[in-house]
Amino acid sequence: MLMKKIKILFILDVLEFGGAQRVSLNILRFLNRSRFTPLLTLLKGKGNYMKMLPQDVTVYNLNLKRARFGVFDLVRILKITRPHIVFSTVNYIDEVVNVALRIYAGSYKLILRSPNFPSQNIHKYPVYVRLISRWSYNKADMVVASTKAMKSDLQLIFDLPLEKVKLVHNPVDLQLISSLSKKSVEEKLFHTEGDDYHPVIVSMGRLTEQKGFTYLIRAFKMVQNELPSKLVIIGDGAQKKDLENLTESLGIAEDVIFLGLQSNPYKYLVNSDLFVLSSLWEGFPNSLVEAMACGIPVISTDCPSGPSEIITPGIDGLLVPPGNPEALASAVLKVLNDKKLSIKMAMTGKKRVKDFNASYIVEEYERLFMSVL
Incomplete structure (x- = not known):
């Protein structure tokens, strides 16, 4: 029947x-x-x-x-x-x-x-x-x-x-992410080598207060003082002009790239050195899991809710207090300066997201x- x-x-x-x-x-x-x-x-x-x-x-x-x-x-x-x-x-x-x-x-x-x-x-x-x-x-x-x-x-x-x-x-569709992440990236900043090499930090989300990009940009300024690098932000939203103005006032506009909405953000994630989620609050942070699925190390604010249920600190990512540029900058430098930690977190993170x-x-x-x- x-x-x-x-x-x-x-x-x-x-x-x-x-x-x-x-x-x-x-x-x-x-x-x-x-x-x-x-x-x-x-x-x-x-x-x-x-x-x-x-x-x-x-x-x-x-x-x-x-x-x-x-x-x-x-x-x-x-x-x-x-x-x-x-x-x-x-x-x-x-x-x-x-x-x-x-x-x-x-x-x-x-x-x-x-x-x-x-x-x-x-x-x-x-x-x-x-x-x-x-x-x-x-x-x-x-x-x-x-x-x-x-x-x-x-x-x-x-x-x-x-x-x-x-x-x-x-x-989270891990198979789709894996497939799309293999697409080629044309932007030159993802292909630097030798003396021209600079780490690429990437973040993704709506450009709104909730996502805490103001704190990420201020943290990036501190990182820049010690380690020349690039910050790529994928997404669009009401705060875009304010965030662009902030990069201008901090003197880092040339090193912060706003890519806007992307139908395939995963090809950028997989070619980056580090993903940062700077949110003040979340539901379940899809972008964090997607970055881990792309096999790159992640840092997230320990905001309500989600990151602390996804990440085991020091194992598959790092957690920092929300709204704290100093702590965020310190964590970014820790990962970018410690290749062994970076590789470990990337590998364990990719295994962790299979649960989702x-x-x-x-x-x-x-x-x-x-x-x-």
């Missing part, structure tokens, strides 16, 4: 560069098709990740200017698809999803995945937004946290029952999906 496939409707704003979007994309790509039928609704448009989406995923693109205007469109999609499970992982659309589900008359189970560490920025929002978020999470049948610290934080901030919050790390391989993590998601039905 054939088992009826479980329909899962994934709801996102767009399918483009971003941690929450990447997690959803990897689940959609690795989900077992013999047991599950994946569906996708995009509220605001398609995006750069569409080319990586499997062709068997039915996509409902609403092309809305504002997500909050999508309640009745979502109700229509729910009536068309009649999913067994609805999965949402972008905070500002969780409430829209919940309202649409209240109007929708069918049966369903709702799973919300938190993309970030809530206590770090919940206080920035008006009281009514906090109350709506609490209501939204409590209406879910299951809430997914990507780190142990985030799980505890969600339970505390939103007063969630212990059994409602489940820990599932982010899935997408094929394994998506199996955990599959068990979670079955458990809510």
Whole structure:
């Protein structure tokens, strides 16, 4: 007797560069098709990740200017698809999803995945937004946290029952990273030799306050005073002009290269000497795991949450206090001046990230999906 496939409707704003979007994309790509039928609704448009989406995923693109205007469109999609499970992982659309589900008359189970560490920025929002978020999470049948610290934080901030919050790390496609990292890099700064050689430090993420690039640039200035090197920053965001101005004021503009968004950042990572995550807070830092997968040593701030659950200090990386340029500069110099430590951390780090391989993590998601039905 054939088992009826479980329909899962994934709801996102767009399918483009971003941690929450990447997690959803990897689940959609690795989900077992013999047991599950994946569906996708995009509220605001398609995006750069569409080319990586499997062709068997039915996509409902609403092309809305504002997500909050999508309640009745979502109700229509729910009536068309009649999913067994609805999965949402972008905070500002969780409430829209919940309202649409209240109007929708069918049966369903709702799973919300938190993309970030809530206590770090919940206080920035008006009281009514906090109350709506609490209501939204409590209406879910299951809430997914990507780190142990985030799980505890969600339970505390939103007063969630212990059994409602489940820990599932982010899935990382190690095979894809390995393949893309082999692509050639044209930029000359990655190909210096002999007297022209200089270490390349790389970082990656949205250019926002959360990612702490201001502290990284100040730390890099201290590194430059002792060891000529280059800093490459991959990503884009609201702080780009401020960060460029900071490099000018510190006199290091020629040695800090802003590469912008890159569809294949891995070819730059694998050709760098060191990766640095300078975040003030995180959810689960995908970029840190991806750098480790590229086989280069990593340094991360010990921010909430994620790095301390990924890195064992001195074994597969180094941890430093967030917002501390002096400590960060000291760690960078330690790694760049100690080849033995650098090689050791790179090798052990590459082994460590196998625990986050997408094929394994998506199996955990599959068990979670079955458990809510």
